[in-house]
Each structure stands twice: as C-alpha cells, then as structure tokens.
Amino acid sequence: MVTDLLVFAVPGIPEIAPEADLGRVIAEAVRSASTPERAIRSGDVFVVAQKIVSKAEDAVVRLDSVTPSPLAHQWAAATRKDPRCVEIVLAQSKRIVRMDRNVLITETHHGFVCANAGVDTSNVPSGWVTVLPGDPDRSAELLRAALSEEFACPVGVIIADTFGRPWREGIVNVAIGVAGLQPLVDYRGCVDSHGHRLESTVVALADEIAGAAEIVMRKTAGRPVAVVRGVSEWIGEGSARTLVREAERDLFR
Amino acid sequence: MVTDLLVFAVPGIPEIAPEADLGRVIAEAVRSASTPERAIRSGDVFVVAQKIVSKAEDAVVRLDSVTPSPLAHQWAAATRKDPRCVEIVLAQSKRIVRMDRNVLITETHHGFVCANAGVDTSNVPSGWVTVLPGDPDRSAELLRAALSEEFACPVGVIIADTFGRPWREGIVNVAIGVAGLQPLVDYRGCVDSHGHRLESTVVALADEIAGAAEIVMRKTAGRPVAVVRGVSEWIGEGSARTLVREAERDLFR
Numbered sequence: 001m002v003t004d005l006l007v008f009a010v011p012g013i014p015e016i017a018p019e020a021d022l023g024r025v026i027a028e029a030v031r032s033a034s035t036p037e038r039a040i041r042s043g044d045v046f047v048v049a050q051k052i053v054s055k056a057e058d059a060v061v062r063l064d065s066v067t068p069s070p071l072a073h074q075w076a077a078a079t080r081k082d083p084r085c086v087e088i089v090l091a092q093s094k095r096i097v098r099m100d101r102n103v104l105i106t107e108t109h110h111g112f113v114c115a116n117a118g119v120d121t122s123n124v125p126s127g128w129v130t131v132l133p134g135d136p137d138r139s140a141e142l143l144r145a146a147l148s149e150e151f152a153c154p155v156g157v158i159i160a161d162t163f164g165r166p167w168r169e170g171i172v173n174v175a176i177g178v179a180g181l182q183p184l185v186d187y188r189g190c191v192d193s194h195g196h197r198l199e200s201t202v203v204a205l206a207d208e209i210a211g212a213a214e215i216v217m218r219k220t221a222g223r224p225v226a227v228v229r230g231v232s233e234w235i236g237e238g239s240a241r242t243l244v245r246e247a248e249r250d251l252f253r
Numbered sequence: 254m255v256t257d258l259l260v261f262a263v264p265g266i267p268e269i270a271p272e273a274d275l276g277r278v279i280a281e282a283v284r285s286a287s288t289p290e291r292a293i294r295s296g297d298v299f300v301v302a303q304k305i306v307s308k309a310e311d312a313v314v315r316l317d318s319v320t321p322s323p324l325a326h327q328w329a330a331a332t333r334k335d336p337r338c339v340e341i342v343l344a345q346s347k348r349i350v351r352m353d354r355n356v357l358i359t360e361t362h363h364g365f366v367c368a369n370a371g372v373d374t375s376n377v378p379s380g381w382v383t384v385l386p387g388d389p390d391r392s393a394e395l396l397r398a399a400l401s402e403e404f405a406c407p408v409g410v411i412i413a414d415t416f417g418r419p420w421r422e423g424i425v426n427v428a429i430g431v432a433g434l435q436p437l438v439d440y441r442g443c444v445d446s447h448g449h450r451l452e453s454t455v456v457a458l459a460d461e462i463a464g465a466a467e468i469v470m471r472k473t474a475g476r477p478v479a480v481v482r483g484v485s486e487w488i489g490e491g492s493a494r495t496l497v498r499e500a501e502r503d504l505f506r
Contacts, residue, residue: 005465005468005469006258006260007259008258098505101504112420113419122447126447165418165419166504167366168457169457169497170455171454172461172464173461184423187471193268194378201375202424203424203467204422204425205468207421207425208467208468211460211465212258212468215461216257218440230260230469243422251358251419252351252505
C-alpha cells in the first residue's frame, strides 16, 4: 500500500501569454527539469495555479475598460480600493454574501464563495486583473487530456486558487477545477479500528492535495505548477462542482 | 532551495491508553519502521491525530456518566442522536453558532468553530466519546519537547482534527495545536513576479501541512501519525491560537 506522498514544484514555467498551449508549456518545463525520479508516472496529479490558467484563457480584464457602477464607487471609497476593480468583482458575482468591514465576499457564477470573486491583482501587469476561468472543470479536463497524452499515462489535474475561510486565519489552496481525480473520498460505511461504521466522513481530498501543492508553489516564487505523487488510487472521474455545497444545504450563505 | 515535500505515515502506532507516554510511543513506532530515508531529521513536522492525543490525555467521556439537559433531549430527538452525546457537545461549547438542518456547529472553549464541538464517536469503544484536548497547543508543545529529545533534533508538532467548512463539501484536516512551527506564513510586503507588493496574503501553512498529512493517514487505516518533511524553513515559535480568527474580525459567527 502506498503510504508516501511526494510533492514537487515544476520549475521554469515561463510567463504565460494569452492563448498559450498550457499543456505543452507544462510538459516542456517538466521535461527540462526532470530527473529520473521526477519523470511523470501514471497517477500523478498536476496542481496548476488558477492564475496561469486565467492568463492562458485570456480571463484577464483591463481596468480601463470598466465603468464602475454607483455601488462599486461606494464600496471602493469606503475601502480605499479601485472602483474599476470592485466593478469587476461585482460582474463576476451572482450574489453578495458579505460586504462588511473591508471584506467583500461573493458567490461567483460557478458557485464558489470567496473574497472578491477570485479577482486578483497579483502576478499580473499594472492596470490588469485576472478573473477566475469561466469553466475551471473544463480547463482541468483539457489539461488532463493534453498532459495524459504528453506523458502517455493517466494523470489527474487540479486547478487551484487560494481562498480564505470563516473562523480561521489565513488562506489555503483549494480546488476550483478537477479532472481525472475523485475530489471527495467517501468513507461512510467503512469500519473504523473499533468496528464501528463511520457515518459522516467524506474527505475533500482535492482540497487537501491543492493545499499540499501550495506548500511547494508558494506565493512569490513563480512556481505555478506542482506534481503530487501518491494519490493514484483516487485517479478516476471527478469535477470540482461536487466540492461546492448546494445553497440549500449551506448554513452560511 | 527545498522544493520537495515528503509525507509518510508512521505505521504500527498501537491503541493508545490513558496516560500513555505518547512521545515515547511515537518515537518507538518511528524507530521500528524506519528505513534510513525515514529516519527523523531536523525540521521534520509530526502531524498527530487529535484522537490519540485525547486518548492519552484521558479526554474521553463515558456516555453513561452524562445526564442530558432538556435542550440536549430536544435536539437529539430531532436529529436521532444520543441525547447524552449532545449533552457532551453542549458542555464542550461556549456558544452555539448554528443549530439547524441536523447540523450542530458550536464554538468550543478554545475558540474553534466546528461540528459537534469536536466530540467524536469513531475509533473509540462503544459507550465512549472523545472530546478535544483541553489545551492542544500545550499538548503539541509537550510532544515537541519529547520528540525533539528522542530524535536529538528540532522538530515541529501539529495536533490535527478534521473539520467541515462552510460553502464546500467534505472535511479537511486542520491544525488545532501547534508547537515548534510558524502556523501562518505572511507574504505581505513580498514582491510578486511583476514587482507588485502582495497586500493580503497570509497562508495557513499549518492547515495545509495537516491536510497533506491526512492524505496518508486516512480515516480508517489506523495511522494517526504522519511525518511531513520539507517545511524546515518555517520551524520556529508558534501556536494554533493564531489560526483562530478573533470573533470581532469574523463575519460568520
């Protein structure tokens, strides 16, 4: 039984231009850096930062192209933000969850609940922001197909972004797109060490994998791709949609 | 620069009895299983499941010892739970955060917000439950001191439990006690790849480490301890208290 998890960053990913062939770019970076131990194997999972997916898909917005609404102006004035940036956040949202104490938490069109709808000014040129990919599961699936072909073996792909959480400080990397991997592992009905059936234990594996990858990717190191090895038993079908709690089951929306 | 993360479970941890010398037990299991690559090194972080810490500290409650309150009876009847178990949850809580749709989310005396105040019936004998350790940071510090001495090198310790999250399905492992490790990594003021200063990026490293460890520990495998290697640059002072958002800064309590 596999009991080891190995996580390594892929070095040498260049700045990603719009319409870059991201699968090819990642594959070339892996090959350039690869030692025999780091050659891609069946069941490896690629964790790819949302930022480079957004750039490759041209999911970027020029601030000058935006005309802020009165609400955007209000919030921007209250929080000392750029009203154009706030307007982009509102446009990326289908619902405001909290707008209080300098924090704007919204539900995106995908159903993700996060600060500023995932709109981000870091690691992009001045005057631009990235927004989340329009369909991160599809982005993951395209990358999964490309990378599985490049390396001639099945791999999983997670598109990840760092989100804050209620109640706890700090952001953590989570999966916003998944392909080729079970995102949730359901232990319900399994028997514990004392012979009891576990009743409500479904683990968000894809989020734990995304978080593990963040440790080697880091925020400022220009390493937007990592490989996670040791989770091949969960390679299979999956999407990040199942990680989003339905509104009617959610007590905090 | 270290770019690899290696995570492995410690096999052969026996059932933990009250007042077990947990540091000694863990050290013996590591030594019994150890290959040269798995010998403990300076900067390794031990992730230890809350369950065995609670057992060693006798943080267990016999259901028969509890007299349920009227509120506990009400909630138990509505949710088909054991009223004694509900009473223990209430006793472990300083505030009810949500009590709705079969879910009881409370703030524990430590300030953690989680389902059922961390009271757990899995992996314990029938008729008993575990509760969270009274002071998990102190538990972590005692283990850190013991394991650093056992292996004659500085190590970090995380006491971890699996918590649910608003908005997202599935539970993830998080840090409820920390010693010898910075739990939060503050990138504010660092410069990104485009020369911008990052403004609000504090990463919950200890939670990401705990999640990575869960992948090898699993729920039903009887592997309550894992070692995470590759985070030695963050070895230092720290406690899990800083991971708890203060109530006045929290929009979801």
